[in-house]
Amino acid sequence: MASKVIQAIYNDDDVLMLAVKRVKEAHHHIEEIYTPFPVHGLDKAMGLAPTRxxxxxxxxxxxxxxxxxxxxxxxxxxxxxxxxxxxxxxxxxxxxxxxxxxxxxxxxxxxxxxxxxxxxxxSRLWPFKKAENPDVRTTDDHFLMEVSLNDNEDELTRLLVDTGAVEVKVSEKH
Known part of the structure; x- marks a missing residue:
């Protein structure tokens, strides 16, 4: 079953870090973040458990x-x-x-x-696996944050635009 997510695209990693903190403070669930390079501190800001x-x-x-x-x-x-x-x-x-x-x-x-x-x-990476990247710009110079939608599209869109997102769109998560 596919669920809806809202995708916010950022063009700066510092803006992304601040956006992640604000989205987590607003008690929204971040599904995934796609970045072109490792962003230090992002795992802690997202509240991910340390690696084993x-x-x-x-x-x-x-x-x-x-x-x-x-x-x-x-x-x-x-x-x-x-x-x-x-x-x-x-x-x-x-x-x-x-x-x-x-x-x-x-x-x-x-x-x-x-x-x-x-x-x-x-990481579920094996030969011939199809890429799961929702936007090819995240392999170059953009950052994408996927946030789950729970009948709060307008509120979440305003929040993401306020955090500095250059583009916000709703899509299906498979």
Whole structure:
């Protein structure tokens, strides 16, 4: 079911920030904001929860470290121990200094690659996905704020024009 939203277009990020604050103060629900570049502080002004991607990065790094330790212990100690340069391979602890670079690299490898996959899945970005941008000007130099309509079109239009919107229109949200 499609619902109606009002789209306000701004041409300055500072004006947009002030508009977001005024719209939130008036207790209207902002559906989405489209910007050509990251606007610092916009997530806080919109009242969005902080991201938990850093926690997942740490967990992915721990998975990489576990895989590295398990792999090296199996390959170099249990499965095929070799006497390289007179250094015995009887235990993992004796050889740990040589294994540190491998543990570091696999930790970073797992964290980086799994974070990219998590980001794309969380953002619902996948190959051949149709763009959801309602106005192509937001990829160049304009900012667009979508606000839900609840039988308050005239009041909301006046508010958005007062906040500095250069263009206001009503459209269907799918």
């Amino acid at each position: 991607l850093a926690i997942t990065a740490f967990m992915y790094g721990c998975v990489g470290l576990t895989v590295a330790i398990t792999m090296m212990n199996f390959i170099m100690i249990e499965d095929w121990p070799q006497n390289i340069g007179g250094k015995p391979s009887f235990s993992f602890i004796e050889n740990m200094p040589a294994f540190v670079p491998i543990m570091f690299e696999l930790t970073v490898f797992f964290a980086a690659h799994l974070m990219v996959i998590t980001f794309y899945m969380r």
